[in-house]
Amino acid sequence: MTEMIALSSERGGDRAKRASRVRAWRKWGGKALQGVLTLFLVSILIFFATQAMPGDVAKVILGVNATPERLEVVREQLGLNLPLWQQYVNWLLGILRGDWGNSLTNGIPVADTLTLRLRNSLTLGVLALVIMLPIALVVGVVAAQLKDKAFDKLFMGTSMVINAVPEFVLGTVLIALFGTTVFRIFPPVAFIPPADMPWWHPMALVLPVATLIIGGVAYLSRLVRVSFIDVMNSEYIQTAQLKGLSTRRILYRHALPNALAPIIPAASLVAAFLIGGTVVIEYLFSYPGIGLTLVESVGNRDLPLIQAVVLIIASAYFVFNFIADLFSGSGANGRKG
Amino acid sequence: MSQQNEALPDLVQPERERSRTLTRFLSSKQVRWGIGLVVVTALLAVFGRILAPYAPTDPITTPYAPPGNGLLLGSDQLGRDVFSRVLSGGLYLAWMAPLSAVLSVGIGATIGMVSAYYRGWVDTILMRFMDVLLAFPGLLMALMFVSVLGPSPTLLVFLVVLALIPGVARVIRGAAIPICHREFVLWAQSVGIPGRKLIAREILPNITSPLLVELGVRLMWAVGILASISFIGYGIQPPTPDWGLMVSENRTGLATQPWAVLAPIVMIVLFTVGGNLIAEGGARVIARTEGK
Numbered sequence: 001m002t003e004m005i006a007l008s009s010e011r012g013g014d015r016a017k018r019a020s021r022v023r024a025w026r027k028w029g030g031k032a033l034q035g036v037l038t039l040f041l042v043s044i045l046i047f048f049a050t051q052a053m054p055g056d057v058a059k060v061i062l063g064v065n066a067t068p069e070r071l072e073v074v075r076e077q078l079g080l081n082l083p084l085w086q087q088y089v090n091w092l093l094g095i096l097r098g099d100w101g102n103s104l105t106n107g108i109p110v111a112d113t114l115t116l117r118l119r120n121s122l123t124l125g126v127l128a129l130v131i132m133l134p135i136a137l138v139v140g141v142v143a144a145q146l147k148d149k150a151f152d153k154l155f156m157g158t159s160m161v162i163n164a165v166p167e168f169v170l171g172t173v174l175i176a177l178f179g180t181t182v183f184r185i186f187p188p189v190a191f192i193p194p195a196d197m198p199w200w201h202p203m204a205l206v207l208p209v210a211t212l213i214i215g216g217v218a219y220l221s222r223l224v225r226v227s228f229i230d231v232m233n234s235e236y237i238q239t240a241q242l243k244g245l246s247t248r249r250i251l252y253r254h255a256l257p258n259a260l261a262p263i264i265p266a267a268s269l270v271a272a273f274l275i276g277g278t279v280v281i282e283y284l285f286s287y288p289g290i291g292l293t294l295v296e297s298v299g300n301r302d303l304p305l306i307q308a309v310v311l312i313i314a315s316a317y318f319v320f321n322f323i324a325d326l327f328s329g330s331g332a333n334g335r336k337g
Numbered sequence: 338m339s340q341q342n343e344a345l346p347d348l349v350q351p352e353r354e355r356s357r358t359l360t361r362f363l364s365s366k367q368v369r370w371g372i373g374l375v376v377v378t379a380l381l382a383v384f385g386r387i388l389a390p391y392a393p394t395d396p397i398t399t400p401y402a403p404p405g406n407g408l409l410l411g412s413d414q415l416g417r418d419v420f421s422r423v424l425s426g427g428l429y430l431a432w433m434a435p436l437s438a439v440l441s442v443g444i445g446a447t448i449g450m451v452s453a454y455y456r457g458w459v460d461t462i463l464m465r466f467m468d469v470l471l472a473f474p475g476l477l478m479a480l481m482f483v484s485v486l487g488p489s490p491t492l493l494v495f496l497v498v499l500a501l502i503p504g505v506a507r508v509i510r511g512a513a514i515p516i517c518h519r520e521f522v523l524w525a526q527s528v529g530i531p532g533r534k535l536i537a538r539e540i541l542p543n544i545t546s547p548l549l550v551e552l553g554v555r556l557m558w559a560v561g562i563l564a565s566i567s568f569i570g571y572g573i574q575p576p577t578p579d580w581g582l583m584v585s586e587n588r589t590g591l592a593t594q595p596w597a598v599l600a601p602i603v604m605i606v607l608f609t610v611g612g613n614l615i616a617e618g619g620a621r622v623i624a625r626t627e628g629k
Contacts, residue, residue: 034465041469049481164613165606166561168568172584172591172598180592188591276474280565294477295569298484310473310481318472 121289140224367618374611382427445505453513553615
């Protein structure tokens with residue numbers, strides 16, 4: 001290290017830049033390695049939590065009346081007689097190769113079921129995210145500018161309540177308002193036939209997407225508001241105001257870019273929130289995504305399907321939280337430096 | 338006790354600090370409202386069944402009868418009295434949610450303080466372990482285990498606690514690290530007070546504010562997760578009345594008898610909003626005192 005610093009001071013900025021780049025790479029590389037290790041541990045936890053628990057998978061497949069000989073055959077086929085760690089290695093290698101096993105209830109490959117369901121879930125999530133981000137930005141900025149005025153107080157109160165209630169409560173209230181009791185504009189269930197693309201049924205998507213959007217906006221716009229108030233109170237904005245720049249110019253040219261920095265990690269957190277919320281929302285609207293698949297497979301004790309869905313949701317949730325962590329860390333450093 | 342105080346004068350101070358934090362918290366209107374909502378909802382959930390006019394599991398009239406005829410909120414999908422079921426439907430939530438919140442904050446805070454104080458490999462291992470748990474959204478953790486072990490209240494509390502611990506540990510670790518560098522901690526260290534005592538007597542009293550905020554946040558989450566599990570059908574099993582389950586059971590009658598769904602929803606909202614008010618009011622109190 002000391003050698004590097006000495007060299008860089010001798011040869012000027014070029015070396016210093018390279019050294020700092022090397023350090024940044026090393027830091028990010030270390031973080032990435034840490035992330036992969038954590039994911040590995042997550043997969044171990046999922047496998048052992050489900051596979052090592054009491055209950056005989058062979059009995060689930062064949063039913064209670066199966067003869068011991070047939071049970072033995074099925075156990076042999078599924079590799080259930082192998083030691084647990086070997087079962088885990090086989091499972092993980094299978095996952096990495098794209099062989100996710102077969103469903104215990106209908107024998108269809110898990111990967112086939114999940115590609116279909118994953119497409120539906122992603123449609124829901126991406127749609128919600130794309131609509132939510134600009135709304136949250138506008139609402140947050142407006143609330144920040146009207147700080148402590150009536151609109152801001154109303155916003156703070158409403159978003160506090162929405163943030164507190166579970167997703168299914170929010171969704172049920174929306175169904176009561178727009179699907180059944182008060183108005184009957186949108187269908188209260190979002191059943192998508194397996195052969196159809198979800199966007200062929202735009203009316204059915206409205207309520208589930210709206211539930212996700214309202215929850216996400218209530219969360220995200222508060223972060224926007226706080227970060228915007230911080231920036232507007234900072235010295236350089238006050239300098240700009242003293243210089244007599246127009247409010248609009250200050251807002252768009254000076255305040256917004258800086259206020260947006262903490263929003264990148266916040267958006268990843270919202271993506272994580274969407275993933276966590278899908279299970280309940282999809283169940284509420286009978287929307288055929290991976291969340292509903294999980295609820296169904298838990299009822300059937302369909303282990304391969306449960307393991308696969310939990311692994312997908314946990315990995316995605318982890319990755320988004322990880323990105324949020326990474327950016328919020330570097331953002332803070334950037335502001336200090 | 339008095340002997341110890343003479344020997345270690347610094348240890349007296351934390352007691353005073355703690356009571357000051359509490360009065361400061363109670364001076365916030367939001368916190369008072371939050372505590373009020375949580376207490377009223379919990380009391381209603383525990384003692385409500387005494388006030389219930391009918392047995393919550395007995396069908397007494399036609400399904401989805403509208404309010405009237407002596408039924409304040411009408412009947413549900415099996416013709417049972419909604420009002421009686423709402424009054425008796427919070428019992429499990431009323432003890433499971435606060436218990437999960439207290440346990441998760443207790444364990445999480447301990448992990449966070451130990452991590453912050455010892456740093457090094459202890460910190461690394463504990464935090465990596467927290468990262469692994471953090472990869473599971475609360476509901477997912479519960480569903481994964483319930484799929485194999487079947488629903489039971491004790492198991493659910495354990496799973497909710499497991500899901501909530503890592504968040505608490507991270508927050509408390511962050512709050513405790515600056516305190517570990519303060520003079521009185523360094524002084525106590527140099528006198529040779531063992532780490533366990535030092536954490537309990539020097540660090541803990543100085544993080545009571547974030548602890549109270551965490552208690553509110555985790556209560557809100559615990560109610561949310563537990564109600565959601567019931568709603569999905571893997572929590573409290575019918576015919577036992579339960580708010581989350583009632584929402585799910587009576588959804589099909591939303592058009593004709595909305596009260597069977599809205600009444601339990603109102604109770605869940607009161608409970609979670611109470612928790613969030615405690616958390617938000619508390620966070621504001623902290624921001625105000627730190628700003629001074």
